[in-house]
Amino acid sequence: MIEVVVVGAGVIGMSCAWRAAAAGHAVTVLDPAPARGASWVAGGMLAPVTEAWPGEEHLLDLGVESVRRWPGFAADLTAAAGCRAGLRTEGTMVAATGAGDRAELDNLATYLTGLGRSVERLSGRELRRLEPALGPDVRGGLSVPDDLAVDNRLLLTALQAACGRAGVRFVAAAAKSVLDDGGRVTGVRTDGPDVPADAVLICAGAHSADLHPTLDGLVRPVKGEILRLAHRAGAFPPPGRTVRALVDGRPVYAVPRDGGGLVIGATQAETGFDTDVTVGGVRDLLRDAERVLPGIAEYALVESAAGLRPGSPDNLPLIGPLGPEGLLAATGHGRNGMLLAPVTADAVLALLHGDPPPEAARPAAPHRFVSRR
Numbered sequence: 001m002i003e004v005v006v007v008g009a010g011v012i013g014m015s016c017a018w019r020a021a022a023a024g025h026a027v028t029v030l031d032p033a034p035a036r037g038a039s040w041v042a043g044g045m046l047a048p049v050t051e052a053w054p055g056e057e058h059l060l061d062l063g064v065e066s067v068r069r070w071p072g073f074a075a076d077l078t079a080a081a082g083c084r085a086g087l088r089t090e091g092t093m094v095a096a097t098g099a100g101d102r103a104e105l106d107n108l109a110t111y112l113t114g115l116g117r118s119v120e121r122l123s124g125r126e127l128r129r130l131e132p133a134l135g136p137d138v139r140g141g142l143s144v145p146d147d148l149a150v151d152n153r154l155l156l157t158a159l160q161a162a163c164g165r166a167g168v169r170f171v172a173a174a175a176k177s178v179l180d181d182g183g184r185v186t187g188v189r190t191d192g193p194d195v196p197a198d199a200v201l202i203c204a205g206a207h208s209a210d211l212h213p214t215l216d217g218l219v220r221p222v223k224g225e226i227l228r229l230a231h232r233a234g235a236f237p238p239p240g241r242t243v244r245a246l247v248d249g250r251p252v253y254a255v256p257r258d259g260g261g262l263v264i265g266a267t268q269a270e271t272g273f274d275t276d277v278t279v280g281g282v283r284d285l286l287r288d289a290e291r292v293l294p295g296i297a298e299y300a301l302v303e304s305a306a307g308l309r310p311g312s313p314d315n316l317p318l319i320g321p322l323g324p325e326g327l328l329a330a331t332g333h334g335r336n337g338m339l340l341a342p343v344t345a346d347a348v349l350a351l352l353h354g355d356p357p358p359e360a361a362r363p364a365a366p367h368r369f370v371s372r373r
Ligand code: GLY
Pocket: 043, 045, 224, 265, 266, 309, 334, 335, 336
């Protein structure tokens, strides 16, 4: 049993903290505002296949491995927390509007099929048969039943409860830097008292790079704006599946929530640590989402929010040792924090025990950057 300090109480930090505490370690989580930040804003897609991008095969493998672990992770979490983890298994479809969008989806389908991933190409009519909420501008697309979704806020509540029951100590302090004695971690300096530790795990999302010089320049904020809508009586019912779409080349997605809720996302901008919701962002999301799901015009707009994804240089996260003994990172998850929580937590637990992490997580070792410094 060792004393582990986890910096950051987002989905990654709390998943790792819960698993480590359940395995018998003494775990403290530092965060001035637990369960907020990017995790609170997330759409909640668990979508390695439909978010795949040529050249990012390690990320695809890691995502596929994590989505495979999601049902077990959700079942364990529900048992540990005594409440739902928010997993949704209805699947995902991708819709295209114009000819250019359809050509792009065709390329994606060809690429994925070439990698042996199963995707089904469907006409607009076939897609509408599955999801009558899709409008007439949708001309074709893909069905990917194995890409799932999670209600991010149910998940965060469950993680907080599971951490509490496993004995995790939450400290509402902001971490300033990692303390080491010239080769071995000794704790974390905060805006309150220092917190001693045998091991420190940096899971501070977009703020991770400030905590240790080895992360300098490796994690940057990538802003995303989302909207939350609620179905109103008399309006067309929302889709049951996650709907991703390309509208005149712009990506947009709608992720269902219980009770007729929809999360519409997400913009992408590199504007530093800015979390303002912009007029242009809201306009683009509503215009594009309405082209695909015309019924949302009658929904209530209940929330707009922006979060900062922690971007890494190659879009793979940084999971593993950073150099000084006892210092680990689990950060840089970019667009995929919700998706990658189960495999990240398993990798971190293995590393704490001195075991190798899951095969798919090995390319995410920070040594790919840190050793070059
Ligand atoms: N994974 C969706 C997003 O980052 O917007």
